[in-house]
Amino acid sequence: xNGLSSSQWEKIDEIVLKIYAEQDLRKMRLQFLDNIQNLxxxxxxFFDLGYIKKNQVVFFDPVTNxxxxxxxxxxxxxxxxxxxxxxxxxxNNTDIYRESDYITEMxxxxxxFYNEWLKPQGIRRSIGARVAMGNMLYGSVTLWRxxxxxxxxxxxVQILEILNRHLAQYFYNKYPKGIKxxxxxxYSDSLIHIYGLTExxxxxxxxxxxxxTSKDVSEALFISENTVKKHTYNIFKKMNVKNRSQVIRxxxxxxxxxxETLTDERKQKLDx
Numbered sequence: 001x002n003g004l005s006s007s008q009w010e011k012i013d014e015i016v017l018k019i020y021a022e023q024d025l026r027k028m029r030l031q032f033l034d035n036i037q038n039l040x041x042x043x044x045x046f047f048d049l050g051y052i053k054k055n056q057v058v059f060f061d062p063v064t065n066x067x068x069x070x071x072x073x074x075x076x077x078x079x080x081x082x083x084x085x086x087x088x089x090x091x092n093n094t095d096i097y098r099e100s101d102y103i104t105e106m107x108x109x110x111x112x113f114y115n116e117w118l119k120p121q122g123i124r125r126s127i128g129a130r131v132a133m134g135n136m137l138y139g140s141v142t143l144w145r146x147x148x149x150x151x152x153x154x155x156x157v158q159i160l161e162i163l164n165r166h167l168a169q170y171f172y173n174k175y176p177k178g179i180k181x182x183x184x185x186x187y188s189d190s191l192i193h194i195y196g197l198t199e200x201x202x203x204x205x206x207x208x209x210x211x212x213t214s215k216d217v218s219e220a221l222f223i224s225e226n227t228v229k230k231h232t233y234n235i236f237k238k239m240n241v242k243n244r245s246q247v248i249r250x251x252x253x254x255x256x257x258x259x260e261t262l263t264d265e266r267k268q269k270l271d272x
Contacts, residue, residue: 004155011039012159016166025049025195026240028170029063032141036163040156042143044123046072049139049179050089050131057089057137061250071121082113089130089140095168096161099126100151118144127152129164131171136178138171195238204231208244209251 004012015035022028029047036045048062059080064072080086084107088097099108108114108124118124123144131138141164145152171179192202200221207217214232218225232244241247 004158008039008155008159012162015039015163019163019166019170024238024240025174026061026063030065032163032167033063033065036143036160039159040127040143040152041145041149042127043146043149044121044144045142046075047139047141048076050137051178052090052135052137055090059089059140067121071117075117079113079117082111082117084108084111084113085126085128088128089137091130092132092135095130095132095164096157097128097130098152098157099128122146125149125151127157127160129160129167131164131167133168133172136172138168138175138179141167197235197238201231201235201238204228205235205247205251208232208235208247 015032018031018035019028022031033045033047036042044064044067046062046064046067048059050057050059052058059076062072062076075083084103085097085099088094088102114124121144124147125145126142128140128142130140141160143152143160192199197205203221204217207220212220214225214228217223217228221228235247236242239247239250241250
């Protein structure tokens with residue numbers, strides 16, 4: 001490794017500035033995945049949030065710019081525990097990995113993770129970052145390449161390590177106590193925390209999740225329907241969504257759930 005070039009450092013500086021400038025957590029992550037392509041070319045990637053619960057790592061709310069929703073959903077629903085590098089994220093002593101430094105070709109090729117999830121997408125090599133400040137886990141970034149594009153270089157490992165330190169600082173500045181997803185569906189506090197919702201907006205999110213129309217919310221909270229619509233507009237803006245169905249998906253931890261999982265009657269009620 002001969003050291004990074006001035007051009008690489010300029011691109012790193014640009015990405016770092018954009019990280020700190022973007023306050024919306026979802027936009028920041030999507031923007032980061034877009035920008036890092038210029039420094040670490042890759043074919044598939046995602047950036048999720050995470051925390052540690054009872055000594056177990058929990059990841060949620062993944063975002064991606066280049067992976068099909070069906071594969072992203074399958075990873076978190078089925079394949080996450082079989083990921084050959086999943087063990088890495090419970091470690092506290094290192095924050096960056098290049099898969100080939102830890103996993104042999106045979107280990108990878110005989111794994112269900114490779115044969116059932118990686119191979120169907122045509123990807124093989126990976127590099128990843130555990131975004132954390134000390135013992136506080138905030139999430140992870142994973143990049144994959146097709147075999148023909150080769151493994152990740154030492155320079156690319158160094159670049160991800162530099163950027164990851166800034167990601168960790170960004171999260172720590174915003175959420176010094178960490179980010180959590182409440183798996184018992186007591187999600188209002190979590191949404192307040194992550195998306196900067198007011199208490200009233202969180203109440204309305206709760207009603208939206210239950211399938212309330214604007215009129216229903218108005219009657220339940222004793223406020224005008226026009227006020228409900230104004231709050232709903234602000235909620236959509238803060239959560240970067242366009243409709244109630246997308247709010248539902250985020251509440252579940254994933255904004256990638258297929259629309260087909262909702263009944264026609266449920267869809268009609270949500271979009272009123």
